[in-house]
Amino acid sequence: xxxxxxxxxxxxxxxxxxxxxxxxxxxxxxxAAKKVDQSVLLGWRLAPDMFALVRQVQVVTDQAKNGxxxxxxxxxxxxxxxxxxxxxxKARLAKTAAFLKTLDAKAIDGAAAREITFPLxxxxxxxxxxxxxxxxxxxxxxxxxxxxxxAILRSCGVEVGKxxxxxxxxxxxx
Amino acid sequence: xxxxxxxxxxxxxxxxxxxxxxxxxxxxxxxAAKKVDQSVLLGWRLAPDMFALVRQVQVVTDQAKNGxxxxxxxxxxxxxxxxxxxxxxKARLAKTAAFLKTLDAKAIDGAAAREITFPLxxxxxxxxxxxxxxxxxxxxxxxxxxxxxxAILRSCGVEVGKxxxxxxxxxxxx
Numbered sequence: 001x002x003x004x005x006x007x008x009x010x011x012x013x014x015x016x017x018x019x020x021x022x023x024x025x026x027x028x029x030x031x032a033a034k035k036v037d038q039s040v041l042l043g044w045r046l047a048p049d050m051f052a053l054v055r056q057v058q059v060v061t062d063q064a065k066n067g068x069x070x071x072x073x074x075x076x077x078x079x080x081x082x083x084x085x086x087x088x089x090k091a092r093l094a095k096t097a098a099f100l101k102t103l104d105a106k107a108i109d110g111a112a113a114r115e116i117t118f119p120l121x122x123x124x125x126x127x128x129x130x131x132x133x134x135x136x137x138x139x140x141x142x143x144x145x146x147x148x149x150x151a152i153l154r155s156c157g158v159e160v161g162k163x164x165x166x167x168x169x170x171x172x173x174x
Numbered sequence: 175x176x177x178x179x180x181x182x183x184x185x186x187x188x189x190x191x192x193x194x195x196x197x198x199x200x201x202x203x204x205x206a207a208k209k210v211d212q213s214v215l216l217g218w219r220l221a222p223d224m225f226a227l228v229r230q231v232q233v234v235t236d237q238a239k240n241g242x243x244x245x246x247x248x249x250x251x252x253x254x255x256x257x258x259x260x261x262x263x264k265a266r267l268a269k270t271a272a273f274l275k276t277l278d279a280k281a282i283d284g285a286a287a288r289e290i291t292f293p294l295x296x297x298x299x300x301x302x303x304x305x306x307x308x309x310x311x312x313x314x315x316x317x318x319x320x321x322x323x324x325a326i327l328r329s330c331g332v333e334v335g336k337x338x339x340x341x342x343x344x345x346x347x348x
Contacts, residue, residue: 008177
């Protein structure tokens with residue numbers, strides 16, 4: 001059994017998207033139970049100059065779809081960033097997961113040495129080989145925004161735990 | 175150029191440990207400038223039932239040393255969890271990085287299909303093959319605690335940004 005870029009990306013992104021959908025389910029139920037408008041939670045931030053929850057979720061999907069698409073050498077789909085409810089964010093997560101299923105694992109596996117160019121803000125571009133791009137850019141960014149979304153919910157009092165964060169990982173327990 | 179478990183773990187852990195040392199440098203300088211006792215920052219939490227900063231840093235090192243050691247099939251060193259200052263935490267990060275350098279990358283690369291058994295709390299054990307253990311347990315946990323440490327500092331007003339989080343990644347910019 002070997003180790004491949006597709007294996008270190010596609011199933012990881014799938015589990016992350018599913019885990020985030022589960023976190024949003026709990027957030028949505030919390031908002032309903034506490035009679036808090038969804039926009040309050042979606043606009044919550046850990047610090048004034050950090051992204052709000054809605055943007056954290058959008059960026060998780062962007063890292064997954066853009067990361068996987070660039071590794072597969074196809075153009076990533078563009079999403080409009082106009083979600084205003086938990087249901088719309090969950091639809092975005094599902095749309096991202098569906099896009100990942102269209103990608104060719106073999107093309108992704110061929111990305112190890114291929115140079116990948118990606119935007120860094122509106123002006124600059126970053127350049128890394130595919131292996132480094134996954135290990136040192138996509139995964140750290142993906143988990144950064146997933147963890148921050150989790151931390152926002154946690155600091156708002158939503159009852160989520162580490163299992164919700166890790167999601168449906170292939171682990172047996174004894 | 176291929177892709178390997180050692181490549182997806184050792185340099186990642188090294189960059190993470192170095193980035194975290196940089197974050198702690200900024201936190202230490204912030205505490206000195208604001209005349210805040212280090213223990214205040216080290217004891218800060220995002221929520222009452224989340225780990226304090228000191229524990230977040232300890233767990234990052236635990237994920238790196240235990241994760242890499244189990245992948246290399248050697249016994250991880252035990253640290254005492256008795257740090258009370260930024261200097262002591264940075265020494266722990268350095269000790270972890272030094273341990274990683276003793277590991278055999280080839281042994282780690284052979285872990286893909288090997289079953290890894292690891293503690294889940296004081297009673298239970300988790301079981302995963304090496305590839306899954308890295309992709310779905312070690313990396314998500316490592317980044318969870320790194321991001322939470324970052325978020326604690328950010329919410330305390332320490333001026334850290336995404337570059338501090340990502341650390342010295344092998345990226346060129348144009």
